[in-house]
Amino acid sequence: MTESGSLVSFPVLQVLYxxxxxxxVGVETSYSDPKVDIWxxxxxxxxxxxxxxxxxxxxxxxxxxxxxSLLQTDTPIFEKIAREHxxxxxxxxxxxxxxxIIDLCLSISPNKRPTCKQLLQKECFQQFHPKPEQNPISKLCKPFQIFTIHEFxxxxxxxxxxxxxxxxxQGLIRSSPPILSVPSLVLIEGTILGQERNPSTLYDPRIVQMPLDSLYRRFSHIPFAAFYPLIHSKSDIIAKADPPPYDATGLPLVIKERDPExxxxxxxxxxxxxxxxxxxxxFIINEAEEDIPxxxxxxxxxxxxxxxxxxxxDYLRVDKFTHTTTDxxxxxxIPRCHQYNELLSSAEGHKKLKRILKAWVSKNSKYVYWQGLDSLTAPFLYLHFNDEAKAFACLSAFIPxxxxxxxxxxxxxxxxxxxxxxxxxxxxHDPDLANHLHEIVFYPQLFAIPWFLTLFSHVFPLYKIxxxxxxxxxxxxxxxIHIGLSILTQLRDRLLTSGFNECILLFSDLPEVDIEKCALLSLSTYQNTPRSITSREHENDLFRKxxxxxxxxxxxxxxxxxxxxRISANDVVSLVRNQPRNALLIDIRNNIAFSRCSVKGSINIPFSSVPFSDKNIENLGINYSQIKSKGDKIVVIIGDEETDLERFPEFLLQCNISxxxxxxxxxxxxxxxTPTILTSNIPL
Structure with a gap:
């Protein structure tokens, strides 16, 4: 934390010991040698x-x-100290x-001091070593620590x-007006006159015990069994005996994260x-869907x-130090990357972030460094600040x-x-908004590239990310993509009443976004959208079949x-077989082709009969009544090479059909x- 004492104005050591x-030699050089602790x-x-x-x-x-002075003695150091006292x-x-043992520990030369392992091999320590034959379980497992100090x-x-x-x-921190810290006089040699040294800048060896009463009171009613919850059980009797989980249903995520129980x-x-x-x-995935502590x-x-x-x-093997053109x-x-965060803005944070970025560029030779990659790395470094290698591993798995x-x-x-x-x-999902943005020529290229290139890490503060x-x-x-849609949904009312220039100004300084609502809305549209709607040619084949x-x-x-x-045949088949009430299939082929063979439950609106000039679905007669009253159903347009598969869907979009x-x-x-989802009056 203090770079071996170089960042503070007092020695970070107990002189006597x-x-x-x-x-x-100096603190910076010697602290890396464990033999100083043996002394x-x-x-x-x-x-x-x-x-x-x-x-x-x-x-x-x-x-x-x-x-x-102990360096110059000829007698054992322990004996010399005893005589002096x-x-x-x-x-x-x-x-x-x-x-x-004491004489060995107080050897002047660090090379002559024993290691901890060597000390424990001394005869006097043998009685404390567990004998395997008396305690066979010690071969198999280590004692399980109930709580770590970090958790507590x-x-x-x-x-x-x-x-x-x-x-x-306790008086260990005393605040005073800054004006009182200004010296009365500073000589050329650096001597300060007229101002005593502020004790708050000095090392204080006093120990202050933190009060735990409030924590104990908060946890006093928790039953003992709650500290050892069952992960999985097929027994109803055991499941009923297990204490019920803490009920936080309906509480906002921010409240949950601040509730100690x-x-x-x-x-x-x-x-x-x-x-x-x-x-x-x-099991981890199932619990993470609820929330992540x-x-x-x-x-x-x-x-x-x-x-x-x-x-x-793997991280040790990656070159993180050779100079490159991206340095x-x-x-x-780096100095602009989430600098409101104390960890990331520290000198050590800058060093770690630079090493991770250089390692990523070195390992991924087919890629180049794009601005925003630092923001993408920041959440992983923040969470694994003391495990730089894991932060790099997470980034390397996340990007592909x-x-x-x-x-x-x-x-x-x-x-x-x-x-x-x-x-x-x-x-x-929102044809009204899509039509408005299309009319004012406000396309996603104007605002959404930084969103997706950094997955919003350059747009939102760290806690929201x-x-x-x-x-x-x-x-x-x-x-x-669903996150982007949820952001537009929160800004929907302002966007619908804005022109091109107003929209540009709106996204140049993005208004406050409710991140919990954003996450929930994104999940909702994600779960209610067929996967093929958002499938891309450039997806990683390792993560799709x-x-x-x-x-x-x-x-x-x-x-x-x-x-x-577009929707895939796979998703259409799944809708027809598993969720027929959630889909409205419109076959725009001609009447003859439809009568010969069609999808079960589909309706026929021939492409040639569509009045494209009328943009109000209510004026199109009985054939369109099912479209008007479809509710939340997915409308699937089915055509062939003789129909225009762009014009009719766009017509429905202009009629604000979702x-x-x-x-x-x-x-x-x-x-x-196979098995078929088609109905046919003649053999195929």
Missing amino acids: SAPELFL SLGMCLAELALNKLFWSTLKLSQRIRKVL NCYDQYLVLPEDLKE YHWWQLAGGDVFQELKK YQLHRVILLRRLLHGYPFTKE PLLRGEIWAALLNIRASYKT RQIEVD KYLYNFFLKDNSAIIEEYLCKFSQLIAF LHLWDKLLLCDSSFP RTELDISGVTLDELKKERCA KVCVLHGGFSTLLPV
């Missing part, structure tokens, strides 16, 4: 053995000289094995604990599931991204799944396809011309489906 080399152990043991505080009456500088008689009666501190804060307030109460139950349950990863991954968010994200156990080794741009971007090929040098085709799908999704990505990681690569009945072969030029989305889509490949794609 510090090894001599710390004063000779400290020796000094502690010596004080305990003689029941004496060494040099307690001396000043700081005198203590340092005493420690350094008039404790030689006590020294003589000490057990020889104890004196041997988190719950304590939620229950109202505040470290700074407690330190102020709710977070206790969630952390205990999900921590147990994480201990069983990867075998418990399905902030304390375990980093570990749960890593589990959802399938991070392998070898991630640290300059990375150095420019959600931003496949977005960082190619020429990514225009990928971005254009993504924006076309976004426009079609808007038209699918964490909540959005909690849901994103449970879905596929189409989910960001295509069949002959899926959409493929659509060029970008064709996609740009189509305002309504959820309109076109069967990809036309009627003929349904002929080979």
Whole structure:
């Protein structure tokens, strides 16, 4: 935290217990050697053995000289210290094995000091070693720690604990007006006159115990069994005996995250599931759909991204230091990346972020560094600040799944396809808004590219990104499009009353967005939209399985011309078989073709009979009554090569009919489906 003391104006060490080399070589060099702690152990043991505080009456500088004077003694250091403190008689009666251990720990040369493992091999410690034959379980498992200090501190804060307030109460933090810290006079040599040194800038060794009463009171009624929840049980008797879960139904996510009791139950349950990863991954996914406790968010994200156990080794092998042409741009971007966050804005945060970005560029040679990649990395570094390798592993797993090929040098085709799908999704769910944006020529290219290139991490503050990505990681690569739609839905009233210039101004300084509402609305449209509506040619094949009945072969030029989305034969078959009440199938082939063979439950509106000049569906007669009263049904347009599969769907869109889509490949794609969903009056 202090870079071995270089960032503070006081020594971060206890002088008496510090090894001599710390004063000779320097703290920065010696702290990396564990042998300095062996010296400290020796000094502690010596004080305990003689029941004496060494040099307690001396000043700081005198203590340092005493420690350094030990370098010049010919006798064992422990004996010399005992003589100086008039404790030689006590020294003589000490057990020889104890004196041997202390003398070894107080060896002047660090190379001669033993390691912890070597110390524990001494005869006097053998009685404390468990014998395998007496305790066979010790071979199999380690004691399970109930709570970590990290978890305990988190719950304590939620229950109202505040470290700074407690330190102020005890007088360890004292605030004073800044004017009082200005010296009266500063000489050329740097000497300060007329101002005493502020004690708040000095190291204070006092220990303050934090009060735990409020936390204990908050948890006092929780039954013991709640600390060991069952993950899975097929027994109804056991399930009934298990205490009911803490009920937080209906509470906003922000309230849940600040409720210590709710977070206790969630952390205990999900921590147990994480201990069983990867075998418990399905359970983790099910619980993450409810919510993700902030304390375990980093570990749960890593589990959802399938991070392998070898991630640290993999990161060590990546070149993070060789100078590249992208270094300059990375150095420019990092100081602007979420600088309101204390971790990311720190010097150490900048170093870590730079190493991760350089490692990603080095490992992904086919990609280039695009502005915004730093914002994309920030959430992972924030959650894994003390595990840089895991942050890199999460980023490396995240990009291929959600931003496949977005960082190619020429990514225009990928971005254009993504924006076309976004426009079609808007038209699918909100034709009124889609028509208005189309009329004022306000296309997604003008505002949505930074959204999708950084998955909103460049648009929203970090805490909002964490909540959005909690849901994103449970879905596929189409989910960001639904997030974009949910943002437009929140701004819908203003957009419908705005022209082109007003819309430009609106998105140049995006208004406040309710992120919980955004996440819930995104999930709703995601779950109620057939997957093929948002499927793309440039998706990663590792995360999807295509069949002959899926959409493929659509060029970008064709996609740009189509305002309504295509739906695959697979999704149409699924609707007809499993959810026939949720679909309205409109066959626009001629009457003869329809009478010969058609999809079960479909209606016939021949393309040649459509009055394209009339944009009001209510004036089109009885044939259109089912369209008018369709409710929330998906409207599937089925045609063939003789019909215009762009004009009729666009006509319905202009009539403000929602959820309109076109069967990809036309009627003929349904002929080979087995078992068939077609009705036929003549043999096919």
